[in-house]
Ligand SMILES: [Ca+2]
């Protein structure tokens with residue numbers, strides 16, 4: 001009996017909420033606009049190309065390497081975006097959020113542009129603080145071996161203090177490949 005009351009109670013609450021949204025017009029006002037061009041992040045993902053009769057099939061797999069990961073790598077309170085590329089020698093992109101609806105690609109400066117070498121193909125990425133030092137580190141998954149980048153320094157903004165344990169404080173927001181973890185996928 002109690003479960004039945006709970007079930008119908010939830011149905012009534014849900015119906016009331018949907019009715020309110022329809023009546024208020026809130027649901028109809030939700031819209032998205034494509035601002036990737038003006039934000040500076042409109043770059044096409046490229047797949048790895050292979051010669052031979054099975055080249056197209058192999059290329060299809062690397063098409064699945066188009067990925068993006070959001071995280072505040074420089075600790076300024078603004079979410080930044082890491083975007084993968086999968087073609088041989090092509091750089092990944094680390095878009096630093098400028099806070100004014102634009103982004104700047106700082107992948108080379110931060111040391112995370114690489115990874116698409118002859119034996120490995122960048123496929124995905126994840127921000128997380130693996131060593132609990134308060135800085136977001138970056139795991140780049142590849143067809144091949146993954147790369148774990150340790151975040152070496154905080155943001156270059158005046159409001160961010162250098163990390164006490166940093167060995168690379170002269171290069172703000174640099175991420176270095178960790179030597180503690182590399183295991184095959
Ligand atoms: Ca940020």
Ligand SMILES: [Ca+2]
Pocket residue numbers: 128129130131132133134135136137151
């Ligand atoms: Ca960390």
